[in-house]
Amino acid sequence: MEGQEIDPSRDRRGVAGDFFVFKVAGAAAARGDGLDAVARLAARANAMTRTFGAAFAGCTLPGASEPLFSFGAGTTELGMGIHGEPGLRTTRHLTAAELADALVDNLLPELPQGGDGRVAVLLNGLGRTKHEEVFVVYRRVNERLRAAGLRPYRPEAGEFVTSFDMAGVSLPLMPLDEELGALYDAPCDTPAFRSLPGTHAPEDDVRADAPGPVRDEASGPVRGARAPGEDLPATKALQAALELVAASEDELGRLDAVAGDGDHGIGIVRGLRAAVAAARAAEPGPAGDPHSAGTALLTAGLALADASGGASGALYGALLAETGAVLTKSPAGRGGSPSALFADAADAAQRAVGELGGATVGEKTMPDALDPFRRELRARAGEALATAWQAAAEAATRVAADTARLVPARGRAARMGVRGHGHPDAGAVSLALILTAVGATLR
CATH class of the missing domain: 1.25.40.340 (DhaL domain)
Known part of the structure; x- marks a missing residue:
């Protein structure tokens, strides 16, 4: 309609952000909320979530002999979709610290307002990325978020929403307030994901990172983290x-x-x-x-x-x-x-x-x-x-x-x-x- 502002967020694609939506909706349903309330909370979690992903190699469909899509050797696709939709740009191979910076830099300006400073964080491997690599990237993500005044709350790092054997990661963030925070904090025990009660304390939200450098083998020291010897x-x-x-x-x-x-x-x-x-x-x-x-x-x-x-x-x-x-x-x-x-x-x-x-x-x-x-x-x-x-x-x-x-x-x-x-x-x-x-x- 003429003169009507178009919401560009409707055209965004999420990469693992639905993890937060399902967690919030499931917790609301488990505590006995009605269908309308569950739908409202799921929509709110979706509206508060922003995601950004990066891939290094494409996925192979079952029975196929070649990957569904491929990238140039030594390159990283930033902003790609989980099914291989083209990204925002292609860049050279990034170190762990550079990759974390790219993810956070693209998300921070887009984060919705209205939270209490806590942010749910999910660093998600897409299928072929080793857990050790995911954890190394998370160190830098954690440092950047805290430097921006955000408090990562119950962060998760691992494989949660994968795309066959795609190599890459995605980073969904969801700012929390009292309502969303309580639902995200609720215990969960399912075949795909478990969140135990009593594993988070209020002091976790305000602690400062321990001092001392950690070395990213490719990019040098990362400020604010601990060295392996520490x-x-x-x-x-x-x-x-x-x-x-x-x-x-x-x-x-x-x-x-x-x-x-x-x-x-x-x-x-x-x-x-x-x-x-x-x-x-x-x-x-x-x-x-x-x-x-x-x-x-x-x-x-x-x-x-x-x-x-x-x-x-x-x-x-x-x-x-x-x-x-x-x-x-x-x-x-x-x-x-x-x-x-x-x-x-x-x-x-x-x-x-x-x-x-x-x-x-x-x-x-x-x-x-x-x-x-x-x-x-x-x-x-x-x-x-x-x-x-x-x-x-x-x-x-x-x-x-x-x-x-x-x-x-x-x-x-x-x-x-x-x-x-x-x-x-x-x-x-x-x-x-x-x-x-x-x-x-x-x-």
């Missing part, structure tokens, strides 16, 4: 576990191949790499705060399970996540014994692993090493954490070695019968290695 405790412990397990990767594979498929070493190392990257991006600090370590372990557990795959990955993911959940319930500065707190976490982890995998002690599985660890830690709950943990890890190591005398009674290995006798269980051994490495960082 990792906080949970990240440092996971890094030590990764290094010790990686040194035993071949041996773990050999043990697993006796009565299994031989991929345990490869899978756990891959999962721990993702866990370290996730914890490093998520651990808020300060050092010594159980809530901070718990937040890191919750995120690391999900990343490990996703990257490792298989039954072992799921069990280790549950172990880390359940440990993190217990730690987050202990506010900073609370009195009491750290050893007792971690004994509580070990008990919870044992229950979670047992419920998920169905294994019991004596069936030649990972819980055979976890059970003596938690019992020894509980028995030494009045001692210093480093001392208690070392003794508990030694108990786990002894029992892991003793699983050589057992016959597998759970999973695929059980079908091999006595073939597994005489060899320790790979899962019990890898857990003992992880617990030993963590103990070394406590000392």
